Amino acid sequence: MNYMLKNTVSKDAFRYKYLLEKIFPYIKPVLGRSILNLIIAIPLGLLDGIVALSLKPYMDYVINGNPEQTWTFMGHTVYIQAWLAAVIPFGIVMFAAFQGVLKYINSYLTTWTGNKISNALKVDLFKKLTNMDTRFYDVNSSGLVLTRFLSDPETASKNVIQMLETFVATIFGLLGLVGVLLYNSWQLAVIGVAVMGIAITPVTFLRKRIKSVSNASMVVGGNMTTNFNETFGGNKIMTAYNLQKTQNRKFETQINEQFNLTMSLTKRAGWMSPIMYTVCSVGIAIVMAFGTHLILSGQLSAGSFMSFVTSLLLLYKPTKTLGNTLTSLQGVFVAMGRVFELFDMNPAITTPKNALALNGLNNSIEFKNVNFEYEKNIPVLKEFNLKVRKNETIALVGNSGGGKSTVVSLLPRFYDIKDGSIEFDGADIRKFDLTSLRNNISFVFQDNFLFTGSIRENILMGNEHASEADIQRVITMAHLDEFISTFESGIDTFVGERGITLSGGQRQRVAIARAMLKDAPVIILDEATSALDNKSEAIVQKALDNLMQNKTVFVIAHRLSTIKNADRIAVINAGELAELGTHDELMNIPDGKYKHLYEMQFKNQELTQLNN
DSSP states (O other): OOOOOOHHHHHHHTOOOHHHHHHHHHHGGHHHHHHHHHHHHHHHHHHHHHHHHHHHIIIIIISOOTTTTTEEEEEEEEEEEHHHHHHHHHHHHHHHHHHHHHHEEEEEEHHHHHHHHHHHHHHHHHHHHHSSHHHHHHHHHHHHIIIIIHHHHIIIHHHOOOOOOOOHHHHHHHHHHHHHHHHHHHHHHHHHHHHHHHHHHGGGHHHHHHHHHHHHHHHHHHHHHHHHHHHHHTTHHHHHHOOOHHHHHHHHHHHHHHHHHHHHHHHTTTTTTHHHHHHHHHHHHHHHHHHHHHHHHSSSHHHHHHHHHHHHHHHHHHHHHHHHHHHHHHHHHHHHHHHHHHHTOOSSSSOOTOOOOOOOOSSSSEEEEHHHHHHHTEEEEEEEEEEETTEEEEEEEEEEEESSSHHHHHHTTTSOSSSEEEETEEGGGGGOOHHHHOOOOOOOOEOOOOOSSSSHHHHHOOTTTHHHHHHHHHHHHOOHHHHHSSSTTTGBBOOOOTTTSSHHHHHHHHHHHHHHHOOOOEEEESSTTTTTTTTHHHHHHHHHHHHTTTTTTEOSSSSSHHHHTEEEEEEEEETTTEEEHHHHHHHTTTTOOHHHHHIIIIIIHHHHHHHH
C-alpha cells in the first residue's frame, strides 16, 4: 500500500458532485442552519438592486418631475414629487439597515456551520490518523501530516459554506441587477449581459493550474512545518553543531519555492482582472452610446437610463469578484479532494473477521520461517525461527542493523511479515483481534515517549481504570518514589512536552511504571538502559527486574549484565538466527558469533565491573 502523502494529487478535484456527496454527511447535522444561511443569502444578493431601481422614479418624478402632479390616496391629495423626495432616501436607508442585519446573521451562521463541519471532519481524520500503520509514520514527515490532516480539512470544510454562501449571494445579486436592467431596457440588457458573459469566461481556463499549484504548495507547506518541528525538537543538536545557517538556508529555500508557486498562479490568474475591467469598460461605453441614442429618440427616459447605468456598474463589480470567488471555490474543491483521498487510505494491518481474543500466554511464542522486508526485495529477516517459552527471558544481541528491533516490532504487528508465521500458543497473531493482541504486550523503549501532562496521567495510560492502590504499588516497584517526593506536586507534576522536564532515568522509570500498570504477560525491552549512566542504570535495572517477574520477556540489550541474566541469548546476524543458548553455552562455541561479539563489545564491561 502506498502511504506517501506527497504522491496524492487530488485526482477528484473536478468531480464536484462526487465531492459534495462525500462532504454531505458532515453538512447534514447542520443542514437546517446551512439552508437558512443560503436562503438569507438570496435577499442579501437581491437587495443590491434596490438602490439602482430607486433611481428611475427619483430621476423621472423627483428631479425631472412636475411639482404639481398629484394622486389621491384614501381621500388625501399627495404631491408625487415631494412624497417621493422624502420616501426614496428614507427607503434606501431602511433597506441598507435591513441588509446589514441580514449580513450579520449570515456571517454568524457561516462561521458557526463552517466550524462545526470543520471540527467534525478533523475529528474523523484524527481517528483515521491514529489507526494508521507504523509504516505510514515512517514514510511521511510530521509537517506534511499536519498540513494534510489539519490545514486541508480547514480549507475544505470551513470555507465550503462560506464559498457557497458568497456564490449564492453573488448569483442572486447578479439576477436581481439583471432584472433591473431588463425592467429599464431589454435592448441595453442584452448588451450588458453578453459583455458580462465574455468577462467571466477566462475563469474556466484556470482550474487545472489551481489544482497543480495547490498540490505543490501543500508539499512545500508540509516541508516548512517539518522544518519548524525539527528545529524545535532538535534545538540542542542544532546549537551544538552550529546548524543555524543550514536550517535558515533550508527555510529560505522553502519560502522561495512557495513564493514562486504563488507568483506562478498570479501570472496566470492576474491577467483576468485587467481583462475583465477592460471588457466591462467596453460594455459600459457601448451601453452609454446606444443609451444616448435611445434617450434622444424618445425610447428611454433619463431616469431609466440612470437606473440602468447604475445597475450595470453594480453588476460588473460582483462579476469581477465572481472570478475570484470561483477561483477560491476551486481551491476548496482541490483541498476537499485531498481530504477524501485520506479517507480512502486504509491501514493494511487490521483486525480480521471472526477474530480470536488473546487472553494471556499459556505456553510459548514462536517465529516460524519468518521473512520480512521494509522495502520490496530488500530482506530484513530471512527464514527466521525462534521459540520462546512462557515466563522465559530471552536476550536479542547482534550487530547494529541485524534485525533485533524488527523481531520485537513484529510481535504487536507494528508491521506484518511477508512469509511464515508468528504464533502465540500455536495461533497465528494475524488471527487475533488487534486490540486484544496489543493489550497482552508492554513496551519499554530506549527513548520512551511521555505525553504532555502529569506523571500520573502518563502512568495511567497503562490502565486508565487503575485504583490509587495500584498506582502507589507501581510507583514503589518502579522506584519512582525516590524522585517524585522531591517535587512539590508529587505524582501530579507536569512533565512538559515529551517529558522534557525529567531526566532520562526518570522518564524510563515512568515508562516502566506505565508498563507495570498494564500488567501484560509479554514484555519487550528495546535497549531500555543503553542511554543511561551507571547510577541511573542501576536504579532502572531494579525497576526492570520488578517489571519482568513472572513475564515472558524479549530484551534487546547492549549491557552484559542484562544479557547474562537472560535465560537464553539469541544472536541475530543479517536477519537470521545465528546462535541460540545461554551465555556459557555460546561462549563454548569455537569462533562463535556471540563469542566474537563478547570479545569486541562486552569484555571491557565485565572487566570494569570486576574492578569496581
